[in-house]
Amino acid sequence: MTSHEHAHPHGYRQYFLTWVWLLVMTLTALAIGYFHFLPPTVKSLAIIGITLAKIFLIGSIFMHLKTERVNLVMLTFTPLLLSVILFFFTFGETMTSDPTHQIHNQSPNFVMPTGEVKEH
Amino acid sequence: MESTSLAEQERVLASDWGGGKSPFGTSWSKFMMWIFLISDALTFAGFLIAYGFMRQVAPAWPVQMEVFSPVLITFMTFVLISSSAVMAMAVSAARAGNPKDATKFLAATIFGGAIFLGCQAYEWWHFISEGATLTHNPWGVPQFAAAFFVITGFHGFHVFSGLTILAIVALRAAMGKYSADSVENAGLYWHFVDVVWVFVFAFFYLF
Numbered sequence: 580m581t582s583h584e585h586a587h588p589h590g591y592r593q594y595f596l597t598w599v600w601l602l603v604m605t606l607t608a609l610a611i612g613y614f615h616f617l618p619p620t621v622k623s624l625a626i627i628g629i630t631l632a633k634i635f636l637i638g639s640i641f642m643h644l645k646t647e648r649v650n651l652v653m654l655t656f657t658p659l660l661l662s663v664i665l666f667f668f669t670f671g672e673t674m675t676s677d678p679t680h681q682i683h684n685q686s687p688n689f690v691m692p693t694g695e696v697k698e699h
Numbered sequence: 700m701e702s703t704s705l706a707e708q709e710r711v712l713a714s715d716w717g718g719g720k721s722p723f724g725t726s727w728s729k730f731m732m733w734i735f736l737i738s739d740a741l742t743f744a745g746f747l748i749a750y751g752f753m754r755q756v757a758p759a760w761p762v763q764m765e766v767f768s769p770v771l772i773t774f775m776t777f778v779l780i781s782s783s784a785v786m787a788m789a790v791s792a793a794r795a796g797n798p799k800d801a802t803k804f805l806a807a808t809i810f811g812g813a814i815f816l817g818c819q820a821y822e823w824w825h826f827i828s829e830g831a832t833l834t835h836n837p838w839g840v841p842q843f844a845a846a847f848f849v850i851t852g853f854h855g856f857h858v859f860s861g862l863t864i865l866a867i868v869a870l871r872a873a874m875g876k877y878s879a880d881s882v883e884n885a886g887l888y889w890h891f892v893d894v895v896w897v898f899v900f901a902f903f904y905l906f
Contacts, residue, residue, distance in 0.1 A: 597784065605777070659741070662748070666751070
């Protein structure tokens with residue numbers, strides 16, 4: 580067994596270092612959550628950046644994507660990329676929505692589904 | 700087909716896609732696990748996107764860090780990341796043909812997962828005892844508690860399934876009846892549960 584136990588010492592070390600990095604990034608993200616002096620955009624981008632870095636580490640090292648074929652790697656992240664694109668397609672609509680659920684439309688010829696003509 | 704030249708047919712047959720080969724370079728079980736994980740990731744993406752939309756249209760959203768305990772959430776994250784790292788070592792040990800170490804690491808992974816699930820049960824109990832239901836909560840819009848229950852509940856159920864799978868794999872490893880592939884596939888699922896938690900931690904608790 581001795582030869583087996585020493586077969587992957589480098590692997591263990593790499594997993595340990597990855598674990599340390601993940602912890603550092605988790606604590607950094609938590610601290611950023613408390614940094615109220617930061618502008619919200621900077622805060623959001625920092626948290627998203629750290630999250631993606633953590634996912635990258637877990638995916639490439641723990642899930643071995645680093646050593647997998649490019650075919651498999653592309654298969655894993657393209658659907659997620661597409662879902663992010665879909666998110667940004669539709670997210671803009673929530674920016675202009677209002678709690679009264681009235682339809683906003685800039686076209687003067689727009690007819691409401693109820694038949695009522697929208698006034699400008 | 701007449702339109703395809705013989706040379707072209709031979710080129711396709713010789714390529715990775717010609718059949719009898721593995722274009723993704725994995726065993727069938729690992730490939731199936733990846734396909735499952737991708738579809739599962741899209742389910743969670745759907746939940747988190749729905750949460751983002753609900754939060755955007757809500758007139759006000761409670762400050763999560765004041766409703767939940769940041770110390771507990773950080774501890775849960777620490778436990779899950781640690782169990783993920785130990786799981787990676789279990790896969791390494793299994794690949795190196797060392798069932799004793801693999802069993803030890805798997806047991807540690809299960810221990811971490813059980814602590815995580817316990818913390819989550821405590822968090823749910825605390826949240827519910829403060830008056831949260833799927834449709835009402837004392838902090839603000841009803842979508843807040845609904846999003847919490849659905850997202851963390853779905854994730855918690857994944858942790859529970861992961862523990863079940865890991866327990867089976869660990870028992871088999873202890874009996875010497877395991878294959879390195881099965882440990883790796885269980886590991887992929889466990890790391891995925893960790894990945895989802897990283898997203899939930901960032902978008903549900905920190906944002």
